[in-house]
Amino acid sequence: MQAAGVRTAGTVLAAATVGLCMAAAPAMIPATAATTAPAIDLVDDRSRTVRLATPARRIVSLLPSSTETVCALGGCDRLVGVDRFSNWPPQVERLPRLGGLEDAQVERIVALKPDLVLATSSARVLERLDALRIPALALEPKTLDDIRRALEVVATALGDPAAGQAEWHRLSARIDAAARRVPPSMRGQRAYFEVSSAPHAAGAGSFVGDVLARLGMGNIVPASMGAFPKLSPEYIVRAQPQVILASDAALREMPKRPGWPALSALRDRRTCAFLPNAYDTLVRPGPRLAEAADLLVECLRTLDEARR
Amino acid sequence: MNGTAPPLQARGIGVTLGGVRVLDEVSIALPAGCWTAIVGPNGAGKSTLLSVLAGLRRPDHGQVSVGGDPIEALAARERARRIAWLAQQGEADGELAVREIVALGRLPHHGLFGAPGANDQRAIDLALEAAGATAFGRRRLGELSGGERQRALLARVLAVQAPVVLLDEPTTHLDAPHQRAVLCCITGLVRQHAAVAAVLHDLTLALAADRVVVMDQGRIRATGSPGDPALHAAIEAVFEQAIVIEPIGRTGVDGTAGTRWVAVPAP
Amino acid sequence: MRVKSGRDGGSTLRFALLLTAASAALLLAGLAAGSDGWSLAWTDEWMLVSEIRAPRSIGAWLAGALLGFAGAVAQGLFRNPLADPYLLGSAAGAGLGVVLVLAAGGAAGASIGLAAAGALLQAGLVGAAFAGALCGVGLTLLLARGAARPMSLLLCGVVVGVLLTALSDLVMLASPEAMRGKQIFLLGSTGFLGWTSTAVLAAVLAAVLPAAMRVSRALDALVLGEASARSLGVPLQQVRLLLVGTMAMATGAAVAQAGLIAFVGLVAPHLVRRCLSVAHGPQLALSAMAGGVLLLASDIAARTLVAPQELPVGVLTAVLGGIYLLALLHRRQA
Known part of the structure; x- marks a missing residue:
């Protein structure tokens, strides 16, 4: 499980960071x-x-x-x-x-x-x-x-x-349909999407960021920082994302990172954990992003219900 | 080369290392066909003097001339042809065969880009023979005993066939028979009119030379023949010890007539 | 398998013939080692043999030869049997070169348009790796104020290595895309060698080997120690500079074409010296041949061991080289 998560993260990084022009x-x-x-x-x-x-x-x-x-x-x-x-x-x-x-x-x-x-x-x-x-x-x-x-x-x-x-x-069209199902309370929430524990994030300039934006979500990493920048762990703690999205394995170990228990999203369990297969759909820049959008909305709705 | 000038002459050599005067106004001439032994306590400046004479170290002041020519005016190869130098307890080691090592002595003659000719091969054979190293010419330097190694390195120096030969403690770590072999080599060189200078620790070996130079604290304290009483006194003075120097036998190391001297600390 | 030095040059010649025969046999094996196992049906798959297996096999031999040669130069120059070709900052320099071009390509893609950036990348990576390796060594020489003192040259090499690696990390922080690209580019691999790469490798080998062999007696003289070599009239300063130059060229070319391949440069000269006692001139040539044999053999093993999959050859040489050195150590202790 852990190994699969790590491998997937590696693959994602591979897929995400190679392209240049x-x-x-x-x-x-x-x-x-x-x-x-x-x-x-x-x-x-x-x-x-x-x-x-x-x-x-x-x-x-x-x-x-x-x-x-x-x-x-x-x-x-x-x-x-x-x-x-x-x-x-x-x-x-x-x-x-x-x-x-x-x-x-x-x-x-x-x-x-x-x-x-x-x-x-x-x-x-x-x-x-x-x-x-x-x-x-x-x-x-x-x-x-x-x-x-x-x-x-x-x-x-x-x-x-x-x-x-x-x-x-x-x-x-499917992304738009998914966007219509995003609960109003979740709109505009600033998200942190982790692609590897280095930590690398999917910024607003990446396709993951694009999908999040189409769903009406914010991103703690602006497009100016690049598509998948490496962040200092402190940056994330200071940015205090309102939702954290990551692979299941990564989310499990996040509370162990120094200073990260201070993240209110982690404390209040405003997190979306994805199992390897689901995670693949999120981080592969292809037609399956339609399913990815559905997965994201599903998680956002669960978070919204838990809040009530 | 000037016909009347000595093969090697140094005047007013001064060297300062880290604020210490290692050589202070040293002047010395090495005549052809003469073996000069240099003795003195540790730190007297013997090795430094030898490296200055070899042109490997520039003195702070003073002048070294080789056959009348200023040493710094000579091209490196020309200097190397005229002066052969043996390092103190050489760092030489490794996989090279002894013959290859000895062949390096011909480098000043055929140059880096040249190849050894028949002449060079003959010189290599002669040098191996003279140093008694022919038998292990094909073995690796790293595999030899201390004595064999020293003979191989000596052969390298002989192969240069230079008019000036400078040896820095050529007998260190050698047992008596091997020390004797080195002395034989030196007298052989002298017979061929080379000017030889050797730094020696062993006083008895040094007293086999034609001429002995006593050094202390960067200066030459005395120069004389082995039988010179003034020289004996200077030796006692620089070693700060009573030393008995006595003549023995009437035969030199190479069998020629002459007084041999032994030096031992007084009881 | 110590070849006894019976006659002058005889054992050297025998060893050279042995290496030539091994090279020829391995080249044939290289032409037959296909992606689906051994295959001699060359007429049916002529395209695969002539355009892929042939340049790859010859290229692997040449890259290995350059590394073996560079290793022999390094070990002779530094009088240290553990010296290897990457010692003077060439590996870190190549890495930085690649990262800079990748980062520039990424930035350029945004500003000057894709066509220019694409062209930059196409021509750039191999050249950048080569130039980077040369610059790394150049910087080391600069810091050590020339090649006169081997010890400070070695230390400066270490410093430059650390420095340039840190610089690469810094650049990669600013443009993370470069990290993946560097990883891809510098992974020791013989799989992408084509005829162009082979021609470049051959040209560099043809230039550096004779040049270094011409001054190889200086390396022999250095066996006697620095001062003795000078007393023999050897222009050490110039010779060292020339040798460091050939070493940088050889390493840079190998890294640019085949990535970082471990241990070949270290082991090849060792193997030669173990087998026979020979002056540095023949030693350089034989080390090159031995390096070629080692890398080509590793390449063939990488292709066939887990066929139809393939192992990265750099991984294989690291394992084999490690085992060799361990065995050597064990024998020394025994």
Whole structure:
């Protein structure tokens, strides 16, 4: 349990902090080729244009959120390999595991003859895949906006650009629906969302912060501090968050941290603890954020009832 | 090189280390074909003098000249060809074979970028032979006994074939037969007209030299032949001890005729 | 397996031949060690063999050779059998270089647009690691006021290592994205070596090995001690500077291409000296070969031990090197 929590936290940090150049728009460029089968041009986080002759049929995903994005867009059967952390949807568990971001196995990836690889900008494997002329996209959303773009890029790669927008609207609508169920007493409450015990927080500039904001919640970490900044433990004690959200394992040990018993949110149990599977949905920048929003609201409603 | 100038000459050498005058107005000349032994109590400045003579330490004042040329005007390699220096109880150790060590003596001749030629190989063979180190030429320095090691390092110095040879306590840690072997090497060098200076702890060994220099507190107190009574008196004075210096036999270390002297503390 | 020094050069030649044969055999094994176990069906999977296994195997050998060479230089220069190539701040320097570029890339992405930042990252990381390693060593030299005193050089190396690591930590605090990127970049790994990396590694080895071998007699002279080496007319100052330079180049290139790989640089020269007594010239070349053999063997083991999964090669060399040193210690005590 504890180990699982720690591992998940590590994965989250991995997923959350790798991306670098996410601020500008990795938008797709409309295919302009005048040939019979129009080629598909995709622009990734590196502002690199990757051209596919046909929609991708054999996809390797090296990031859990990309795996989930592909599957949400109905491309699950086109995945031929995933990284060792991808675990949703359950059917990807059967696929070959190709290592992580730092130790992706080039040869196994190439042997699977993929026509598209989804990685992140800082993965060393990208350089090799480029040299081997295997189409590879660096996609690592940090904000909700990035998630929308990633959905569109992947949908375009799958040959159905409209599906990306549709999936985005579905996701966005579910977050809005969840927001309407947030009890009024919880609106505007300042939250602390912990992604690792270093402690790293999900700030207002991250996709987690975006979802919280759409739910009407505040954040003790302003966007100016970065998406997932490392905080001093004192910062959190001084900020006195009104709600603390973290993995179940992390929440259990929080009262043991020096000075943290002074956090009124901890004393009054205004906390949301998430088990590993639920936590994954919260910290993976993909379509499952819809479920994450529901989970958050569920917890907020419980807190509201306890208060009465 | 100036034909009439001594191979090595120092004038008015002064060295101050940490506020202490280690050498004070020391002047000394090393003539060709002559072995000079330098004796004195600990801290007399013997090793410092030797390193100044070797050009390894710049004196605060004074002048060292090699064959008439100021030592600091010589290029490092030229100086190394003219002066061979053996460090006091060398820190040398390790995996190198003795022959490789001895071959280093030829470095001043063929240079860092050059390779030893036939000439150099011959010099290496001769040096190994003269130091009695031929037998263990292929063994590692680190595997040798103290005596073998000292002979290997001495061979390295001989391989330079320099006109000036400076030895800092070449007989330390050696037993009597090995001490004798070192003295034989030195007399061999002298026969080839080298100017040799050796710092020695053992007075009896020092009295086998052609000339003895007595040092104390950074100054030269006396210079003389081993039989010189004034020299004996100076030795007693600097060691602050009654020392009996007596002649024995009539045969030198290399079998030539000459008086040998022994020095022992008086009972 | 001590090769007895029977004839002059004979044992050296035999040992060199042994290492060459081992390298050739391992290279063949490297071409056959596929992701799904051993495979000799090279015509069917020519692309995998020529574009992945070949550059990876040759690159691993070259990176190992650079580390073995750098280790031999370090141990000769500092007269210390425990000296290793990362001693003079090159590892910390490479780390800082990578972190700075990652952080700059992150900041640039926000201000100058993605295209420029992306290009910076693409070209930047390898170059930054290399430049960082050189700067680390340069800073050490600066602090030690040259390479004249090995002891203060060593101490300054330690100081620079701590200092630059702290600086990296500081930068990572300001831009946490860099931490993950640094971790990814510097993990000792031979899996991402392509033909370009291989060419760079080969070029650096071809430059530094002959240069260092030309002045290797100075390392031999240093065996006699500092003063004796000077008395032999060796220009120690210049030679040390040159050697530190070659060491920094070799280490920097290896780190930039393959990350931090432990112990190869320490163990390779040890192995050579154990097996035969030889002057530093051949020792440098043989240490390079031994380093190549060690890292290539580790790479193949990393690929095949848990196939179809793969071990990070840096982890493997650390374990093997640790065992070797322990065994050595045990034998010394026995």
